[in-house]
Amino acid sequence: MEACACESKWAELNKIIDAYRGQPSALIEVLHKAQELIGYLPQQVQEVIAKGLGVPLSKVYSVISFYHYFSIKPKGKYQVSVCKGTACYVKGAPEIIQRLEENLGIKAGDSTDDGKFSLEVVRCLGACGLGPVMMVNKHAHGLLKPDTAVKALEQYN
Numbered sequence: 001m002e003a004c005a006c007e008s009k010w011a012e013l014n015k016i017i018d019a020y021r022g023q024p025s026a027l028i029e030v031l032h033k034a035q036e037l038i039g040y041l042p043q044q045v046q047e048v049i050a051k052g053l054g055v056p057l058s059k060v061y062s063v064i065s066f067y068h069y070f071s072i073k074p075k076g077k078y079q080v081s082v083c084k085g086t087a088c089y090v091k092g093a094p095e096i097i098q099r100l101e102e103n104l105g106i107k108a109g110d111s112t113d114d115g116k117f118s119l120e121v122v123r124c125l126g127a128c129g130l131g132p133v134m135m136v137n138k139h140a141h142g143l144l145k146p147d148t149a150v151k152a153l154e155q156y157n
């Protein structure tokens with residue numbers, strides 16, 4: 001087996017799989033645990049989970065693709081979380097998400113190829129008065145417009 005970012009966690013991953021071996025219905029639970037452990041779900045991890053639980057690899061991939069929560073790439077250096085809670089939504093969060101997706105060249109739930117940014121959509125961040133809001137790692141940016149959201153990312157190198 002080739003080396004991957006998950007190599008040092010391989011034993012723990014096998015323990016998780018062993019607990020659900022031959023149980024296809026546990027797929028989502030196992031994917032959650034594996035992502036918690038490793039941070040993302042690379043091809044090799046998908047393969048051992050498919051084999052261990054007895055589900056086709058295509059099924060594993062379709063579940064990962066369906067849920068934004070799951071990622072097949074490592075998180076970026078900067079995690080951009082855009083709020084799509086009700087208050088932010090009505091103040092223009094969808095346009096901000098769309099502009100950031102265009103600007104970064106990725107869809108929400110994905111990371112840029114250079115590993116710099118990952119983009120995710122989240123529920124209320126608890127700063128509705130400042131909506132639309134996004135977090136970049138631990139820093140909040142509020143009262144955003146599509147242009148100011150793109151501009152805000154320029155300060156992260």
Ligand code: FES
Nearest residue numbers: 083085088125127
């Ligand atoms: S809805 Fe966005 S911070 Fe509350």
